[in-house]
Amino acid sequence: MLDFSLSEEHEDFRKVLKEFSDRELLPNYLANSATTEFPFATLKKMGDLGVLGIGFPERFGGTGEDDPVLLGLATETLAYGDVNLASAPIQVGLVGAQLLHGSDEVQQAYLPRVIAGEINLAIALTEPGSGSDASALRTTATRVPGGWRLSGEKTAISWALSATAALVYAREPGSSRSKGVSCFLVDLASEGVSVRHMRGMGCLVLGWGSINLDSVFVPDSHLVGEEGRGFQVAMNKFDFSRAALGLMCLGAAQQSLEEAAVYATQRETFGKPLSEYQGVTFPLAEHATYVEGARWVCYRALWLRGEGKSHTSLASMGKWWGPLVAKEAIEASMKIFGNLGYSAEFPLQQRFRDVMAYLTADGTAEIQKTIISREIIARGTVSL
Ligand SMILES: Cc1cc2nc3c(=O)[nH]c(=O)nc-3n(C[C@H](O)[C@H](O)[C@H](O)COP(=O)(O)OP(=O)(O)OC[C@H]3O[C@@H](n4cnc5c(N)ncnc54)[C@H](O)[C@@H]3O)c2cc1C
Structure with a gap:
């Protein structure tokens, strides 16, 4: 039976993170993005919310249960406010999963602190x-x-x-x-x-x-x-981060489309709000459709991972398509804002530049397509 709904627990966590994202991240996004000074105080708050410990043993301060969908939900929701800081749960997830293969000394020395948001690795x-x-x-x-x-x-x-x-x-x-x-x-x-x-x-x-x-x-x-x-361990971990990075970029895109939708009702040209013109609203509809499609590719990859099933192709699909769809949605949102879309006073241009990173980081689109096509050819079918 198909069920696309989030569990009550997921929904509750999403609400807490959205409130944090709106209150703590979004108002400071431009200021934080303009400096290399890392905002450890904010990271610590993320640690306190439990967002950096998803899937890690409780003895290190983690949530205990492996839950890739929750990780995706967390990074997507945080990215509404700040797409850069939203990558922290993914980074901790990647580093931490490898540290679990390390010595007791290393685990004790680093895992509790990175999960608490006290240090970066x-x-x-x-x-x-x-x-x-x-x-x-x-x-x-x-x-x-x-x-x-x-x-x-x-x-x-x-x-x-x-x-x-x-x-x-x-x-x-x-x-x-x-x-x-x-x-x-x-x-x-x-x-x-x-x-x-x-x-x-x-x-x-x-x-x-x-x-x-x-x-x-x-x-x-x-x-x-x-x-x-060491190489085999590293490559195995990238599967979950690829889908999660796709969702993170899509979170930034959703925020941008929502800002553009509000602006379209406020800005008037030729005596009418922009929202009266299909030339403005159809791009919103189109990009909302692409974003929704790409989200479900990523969530399905994470769900399959949680079920212990093969998800490499889907994770690669989410990694090449998610950031691309996000970049184009943000660009369309910038266009709706006219000159303000280009203004450094507004977050859209910053999100566009930040999301661009994930067209390359953690594996380029060409590498993801190589992985996907290799699987298609080996299986002799495109159905997953
Ligand atoms: C913002 C950012 C953050 C990053 N963070 C990290 C990090 O934390 N840790 C880390 O280790 N690395 C990090 N990277 C590096 C990133 O993983 C690499 O840049 C990426 O894997 C591509 O490698 P490259 O830059 O050497 O490009 P190359 O491998 O030289 O590729 C150049 C171009 O050729 C294409 N290409 C290469 N081979 C093929 C092929 N066989 N078929 C078709 N096309 C091909 C690529 O897709 C790309 O377009 C980061 C990169 C960026 C931009």
Whole structure:
């Protein structure tokens, strides 16, 4: 039986987050987006709401039960207010899921604090010579007594400026492709680490940057997962984040369309409100339709994950289509606002620039389409 309704528990959580989003995030979105100073006080409030601990064991301050749909709902709802800070639950979900493969020492030291919203952690996979082709990474991890020494450069890393530590993927010298890659939790205050800001067209508050590692010592206890199998663990986790990132962008798009719908009733041209012209309202209707379609692709992927069923294709569909649909919906909303849509005083242009990040971050559209088409060809059918 088909049932698209949210549970009472989901609906209640959504209401709490929407109220938080309207009260705390939306009024501060432009100010927070204009700085690399990370608003830890706001992150702490998100931690207090439980939004950073979805699916994590209660002993670390998490909600206990794995619930990918709830994570999607959370990020979508927070993105109405601030699409940048809305990525925090996804980031914690990704980093935290990998830390659960780490030593007790690492779990105890980092999981409670990241779930409480006290610290940020980054994921450092991309390098100057390897992005889509992530397994071509060159950073090395050389065995030394008591641990490893890591050397290499990671680039385009979100949260680099505000993170306390980063999950760093590095290979055994002489290994190739995905074999021999391990994952390490590297304290960014360690000797030999230098972080440099990279200025993007949006997402300033996410502190995008490069992380240089010059023979950085990492103790045995900071290996995350099995030695030589770090790559497999990382790739498996991206499935849920792809659908959730789609929803996050769509949340920003929904807010933009709603702002445009209100504005269309207020602004008059030629003696009538804009809402009287189909040239204005039809784009609203069209983009609302695309947004709704893309939302359900993402939610179905997350629901399948929660059921323990295959969802890789759908997650990739949500990842390439969600941000694209969102970007176009925001652009259409900007158009309805006329000159004000271009104004830096209004959030629309900021959302447009922030959402653009997810056309590339966490895997480009071309990589998602490669994953989807590979599955279609292997199955011999497009039906999922
Ligand atoms: C805002 C932002 C935040 C990011 N945050 C992080 C982060 O926190 N951690 C991290 O590790 N990385 C992060 N990244 C890096 C991101 O994951 C990579 O940029 C992305 O995977 C693409 O890699 P690339 O930039 O090297 O492009 P390339 O891999 O060089 O690709 C360039 C172009 O070629 C296309 N292309 C490549 N191969 C193929 C192919 N086989 N078929 C068809 N087309 C292809 C790509 O789709 C793209 O359009 C972030 C990037 C951005 C923009």
